Amino acid sequence: MDKVPVRRVRRKASGSPSAAAALPAAPLDYRPTLLLGSVFVIATCGLIYELIAGTLASYLLGDSVLQFSTIIGAYLFAMGIGSWLSRYLGGSLLRWFIQLEILVGLVGGFSAPLLFLLFEHVSSFRLILYSLVGLTGILVGLEIPLLMRILENRFEFKDLVSRVFTFDYIGALLASLVFPLVLVPQLGLIRTSLLCGALNVVVAGIALYRFPETRPFRRSLGGALAASLLALAVTFGYAGQLQAYTEGLAFQDQVIYTKTTPYQRLVLTKNQRELRLFLNGNLQFSSADEYRYHEALVHPAMQALPKARRVLVLGGGDGLAVRELLKYPQLEHIDLVDLDPGMTRLFQQNQMLLELNQRALLNPKVRVTNADAYQWIRQDTSRYDCIIVDFPDPGNYSIGKLYSAAFYRALEQRLAPGGWAVVQSTSPYVARRSFWCVAHTLEAAGFTTLPYHAYVPSFGEWGFILAGRNSHWRPDAGPLPPGLRYVTPATIRDMRFFPPDMSEVPTEINQLNNQALVRYFEEDWGPYAH
Amino acid sequence: MGSAGLLLAPLAGLHSCAPGSRRSHIRGSMHGANHATGHLLRDPARLPDPTRTEAVEVLIVGGGVAGLTARRELERQGLQPGQVLLVELDEQPGGNSRAGHNGVSAYPWGAHYLPVPDPRNHELLAFLRDAGVITGTDAASDLPIYNEYYLCHDLEERLFIKGHWQNGLVPELGVPPAEKEQIARFFALIEELRQTVGTDGRDAFVIPLEASSQDEQFRRLDEQPFAAWLDEQGFTSPHLRWYFDYSCRDDYGATAAQVSAWAGLHYFAARKGRAHNANGADVLTWPAGNGFLVEQLRRQAQSSIRPDTVAFALHQTPTGLAVDCYDVATKQTTRVTARQVLMATPLFITERLLAGLPAAAHRPLPVHRVPWVVVNLTVEGLPQGPGQPLSWDNVLYGTDSVGYVDAGHQSLSQTDAGARVVTWYRPLSDASPEAARRQAYQTSYDEWVRQALAELETAHHGLTAQVLRADVWVWGHGMVAPTPGFLWGGARAAAARPWQNQLFFAHTDLSGISIFEEGFAQGQRAAREVQAARRPTPA
């Protein structure tokens, strides 16, 4: 996350400090000093809220320069509004000040947890972000003018102005140093925000119990104060869980597209180097190395089928496998079946993605069908020379059915004699039993299998299984298309070799009525989930 | 969900829940309680005299599992489709195994599964083969291979106990070690009983129950209540006792105190299913439940089925029997003469229909029949609690119901999160059957829905708001419960015996245990008896 240096300018209060000479303060009155001390705390916290909002905005929305400058602009402008509004506050100023501090503590304190939580669930996140920034700004903008009015009779005007602003700017310096160096690394954004909130409430508490003129409303405000402090403290205690929950939702890079379809949540992020697609928070591909995955998925099967005419792709709505297939000019027809129209439409329309998949899904040879793959292969009656099965990992019981022996038997009905199917089969390194369970299940369904694996930096070691019936396969059966960056006959030969830490292990067969694979998968990947 | 609109469209004639309640948006149908057609039988004298006559060789009265099985078997034994007629009171056959459907899914109204059968049950296996439920035989083991789409998919059962869904229905979560030890002892005993063979060489417990050993040491168990036997054996664990009550209510509609020890043990020890790709603990199920099997039975024969037709009186004629059948649609009565009549109706109905025949034809067998209420809930989603995800059979510990099944469980689609139908079952076993029946008939649609939701909300907070529709069926006469003495007391066997080569009987009431296999066995037996009566006896 890039940070943009922030220059802080605190608008002058627009109140009308009296120029009249102040009465000399009683020698033992420490209370003005206390109030000046609170200027320091208030200033530090106020800047931290601003930094939190800016950081969060660039963290969640990307484009840090733009986010930081607009957040700061909005915040300062809101402070101006606050300063201006302060003129309307009359009566017991101390009471106003205490109430204000409690409110700043709550609004500022809960700002980070709230923004994190809401990000994934609201459609107009920006509106909420700027409303919250505006509200905090207004409240913080009220603080200093109000304090100056409280202190106006205790100091001479020139002293007052010089002292208040000295503390204000020192607080700002402190904030800009501890925020990036101590608070964020040690506490994280959520705890930092809650801690500052608590400090504001503590300032309110000191004012409430140190000034005799607060007696009449000590009771009522004391209750609110205690409740606010408690709420902040409890949330602080649960910050760990909150963080874990929200972190899963947030992404490192700039989010350039999000869509929640009836089937999944699509999130596309971008940085200088790569585009990444996340489905339900799981990385689907990175444009930096997806070619390794898709070349490994497609070419070992296709090079063995120089006469292939018809291909079926199940899953793979990103069109990247189809892009590889289109490198074989002899192909006449490619059927792509993907559940989610939101996904295939994205890869047929978005300019960056069209560049990535080379407009594969718009090619006239390609027919895109949005359907449930299982239903579809049971209803379809045609045969394919090659079938590419690129489903999500078997992480739940309904996807587990797409890896069952029954599914593979149905798949076999769609495979032309001598043809090959290839199945993406999770990581043989991380999920060794899962990988071999897919292989054994394919064998139980009557296929001959050829397992292999490739290294894809974004994913690690990834596994695939070729499945054929009376089919012949050689790593150099036919010519590979020109221009491949990963797959060569030598790579294919290497991919077939399994070192001891990934070699075959005995497993159950994945049946609809035992869902053995989902269980292996949960156990294998369990230690990797955070 | 686009289907929601479709579902809610035909609101006319539907019941609705109490306005102002949290259920006020819920609508649906209610069946059974005021079943006009069934009530015609109360007062047959008010039905019109026959205006037409018709002659068939064999008339089957009742299109439940037993009647449909007999129809199929008679054709298999050589009767021509034109020689057999089946009359069914309802608008479609199936009886307790019938199914319904809406825009979201098919769903069961009663029976919803068949355990993988004992491979020695050859007749049942032949039917399942014809139905495509068995797809082949494994050459090495000679065991049947079942269609995987029909074997219940994994995540079969779960139990909501102590605020958590555990795997399986035998309580485990928070069960003290001493109770766990009893549970283990019980299942060890069952394993032994499953293997036990009587002095006559027959299995102690087997399905269909007629094939069980006649050995006194086992049959004696029929004389005492299951609960008393459990006390004697020291099975006192509260969790285990809950499980027995649940099991007995699930299969018989009655508690462990109401059924006999033989029946209670039969439930556990008689399932001896074996298959190449499944075992005795596995079950076969379909979105429509056993409505699927009913449909297969229907398709495997050609002879006519006349729905909406109530048989209401039998008479003797010089050549056989005549049965007066009232057509609900045309409001006319036809007198059907037949050489053989097969009564595939519940015994309390059979008794009424036979009123005009000599005393020897009567079947005065008192049957303990427990009413059931079934609520089919079509929901937009099912908010889940902690623990095992939604499974096929979902039971809530310590509740009045026996839980619910998910009609969408066998679905192969990935769109699982959406709308689905769940079928909630509750046997009314707390009062005497008569009192429970009277009470049930007086209970309103809203009250049944309220009770079902009140219970389900404990495990699925917020479910009420997600209900698109609720359909209720009150099975006033539900099914037979094997009370002590009923199974092996002798009266049951006598009641099943044909009368004068003219009148035959097939119904699960005559088994004492109401499950598909018994209905099927009843139909097979009765069809064989009809055939034997029709064949000229060798002089």
Ligand SMILES: Cc1cc2nc3c(=O)[nH]c(=O)nc-3n(C[C@H](O)[C@H](O)[C@H](O)COP(=O)(O)OP(=O)(O)OC[C@H]3O[C@@H](n4cnc5c(N)ncnc54)[C@H](O)[C@@H]3O)c2cc1C
């Ligand atoms: C709620 C419920 C759940 C069940 N769940 C299961 C289960 O999961 N698995 C299982 O194996 N079993 C289950 N059963 C047991 C079920 O009863 C049997 O499986 C089977 O359906 C019984 O068939 P049957 O032919 O013996 O009787 P019935 O189903 O009673 O059939 C009798 C038929 O006769 C018709 N009839 C009655 N009177 C007349 C007349 N006068 N004229 C014409 N027709 C008439 C009826 O309409 C009916 O169709 C369940 C039962 C109930 C009530």
